[in-house]
Amino acid sequence: MEISLFYPGVQPDYHVYEALQIFGDAGIVLALHPDSDNLLIRVTGDNGAVLELTPPDPAVTDNKELVRYLYCRISEFTGYRSPWGCLTGVRPTKIVNQLLAASRSRSEVRDELTGFYCARPVKAKLALTTAANQKAFLAEQAADPSRIGIYIGIPFCPTRCVYCSFTSNSIEKYRGRVDEYLRLLRAEMEAVAALVREQSLKLESVYIGGGTPTSLSEPQFARLIDDAAELFTSRSAYLREFSVEAGRPDSITAGKLTAMRAAGVNRISINPQTMNDATLELIGRRHTAEDTLRAFELARAQGFDNINADIICGLPGEYFGMFSHTLDVLETLAPESVTVHTLSVKRAADLKRDSRRELLRSNVTGRMVGSACRRLTTRGLRPYYMYRQKNMLGNHENVSYCLPGHESPYNIHIMEEDQTILALGAGGVSKRVTPGVIRRAFNVKSVEEYLARSTEMAARKRALFEEAERNGTT
Ligand code: SF4
Numbered sequence: 001m002e003i004s005l006f007y008p009g010v011q012p013d014y015h016v017y018e019a020l021q022i023f024g025d026a027g028i029v030l031a032l033h034p035d036s037d038n039l040l041i042r043v044t045g046d047n048g049a050v051l052e053l054t055p056p057d058p059a060v061t062d063n064k065e066l067v068r069y070l071y072c073r074i075s076e077f078t079g080y081r082s083p084w085g086c087l088t089g090v091r092p093t094k095i096v097n098q099l100l101a102a103s104r105s106r107s108e109v110r111d112e113l114t115g116f117y118c119a120r121p122v123k124a125k126l127a128l129t130t131a132a133n134q135k136a137f138l139a140e141q142a143a144d145p146s147r148i149g150i151y152i153g154i155p156f157c158p159t160r161c162v163y164c165s166f167t168s169n170s171i172e173k174y175r176g177r178v179d180e181y182l183r184l185l186r187a188e189m190e191a192v193a194a195l196v197r198e199q200s201l202k203l204e205s206v207y208i209g210g211g212t213p214t215s216l217s218e219p220q221f222a223r224l225i226d227d228a229a230e231l232f233t234s235r236s237a238y239l240r241e242f243s244v245e246a247g248r249p250d251s252i253t254a255g256k257l258t259a260m261r262a263a264g265v266n267r268i269s270i271n272p273q274t275m276n277d278a279t280l281e282l283i284g285r286r287h288t289a290e291d292t293l294r295a296f297e298l299a300r301a302q303g304f305d306n307i308n309a310d311i312i313c314g315l316p317g318e319y320f321g322m323f324s325h326t327l328d329v330l331e332t333l334a335p336e337s338v339t340v341h342t343l344s345v346k347r348a349a350d351l352k353r354d355s356r357r358e359l360l361r362s363n364v365t366g367r368m369v370g371s372a373c374r375r376l377t378t379r380g381l382r383p384y385y386m387y388r389q390k391n392m393l394g395n396h397e398n399v400s401y402c403l404p405g406h407e408s409p410y411n412i413h414i415m416e417e418d419q420t421i422l423a424l425g426a427g428g429v430s431k432r433v434t435p436g437v438i439r440r441a442f443n444v445k446s447v448e449e450y451l452a453r454s455t456e457m458a459a460r461k462r463a464l465f466e467e468a469e470r471n472g473t474t
Contacts, residue, residue, distance in 0.1 A: 003074070250291040
């Protein structure tokens, strides 16, 4: 089945493209064509049936309305209904929070999600519950906008996972340049620490991610953690979170855990993704389920009491029973938070075409997503932040669940875009949030470029503040 999109006079904005990509999950290919006889969309079915849509009359000028019009008509024609209806974009809870802030009641917001956006009631409920669990964090930030977060990126991993969409490079390839990277990263930390002092910013969280920070050697890793502690966390009277993404279980050692404990790291992620070895091999993780058990044991022995575990619904070759097995093992490990991802297939360039077709088993993925939600909430975990990506299997979402009191403020604020986040290292994206305006500064992505131009990166962040001052929106 193919959707052809034409440009009758006006060029639809990216929301329209996003709305059409919803149907990618139903196996529909999107093709773009130049302007043609006032035709907006032609959907050609595999059975030869054709749906042709002209622009709505009277012309819909609001993109939200146009997206809804297209979604509803194509949905009727194909019989495909997305769980989130025609809701596009990365942050469903941001829409919910905006509606609630505009004095809409919970039932009005639910009705808008299920009515206007055609989302399933279960998704509307999930978004509302997640928003409710964020409420206190958003209120605190609104009361004191000088609170900020820091992100430090380590763009190296032991191997590349087939679905990876992050800045990640082979640690083996860059082994000889990691010391140089850490030296320049420390210089960027010093410059940002000075900016934090000058601007009287209140540092609430430091998040070290990547990549896989624990792919560094023990001495390099200890140096990184000590630098972050010396320049940021030990200097802040407002610190609530010092997180480290210890993602690959096989890269976690007792020595690295000791370095984190000594420096005051209070939240780590150990990410199994799945507890099935055959899948781990298929997705290029190069570790085993046993490595996850060992990493949890080591971390618990050292007293870590806030551990997150990432898992993925819809991994290649996984049927429902395999996913249930992952949840069974996680129950025995009892992480304080579990982030349930839905596989995003577009990025899975290494997956063969046939595998991709096989992956589009939205019913299975939907059952996995629903089962994770039920089992985790039964254990007392609550959804507290969520986001969506393009090309997610079954058009579902990523949700993090945690026991009350184990929320990561950093993750809430980065998703809701209500807090200034200063990002360091290759691939970091800083956001300066002021009322009604978000300004961004991008660090270069490639390691080589970062090594050559790292001093520019701190200057870019400083410029964010100077621009805000010039515009009177500090
Ligand atoms: S561990 Fe994360 S950052 Fe590294 S390759 Fe896998 S998905 Fe990418």
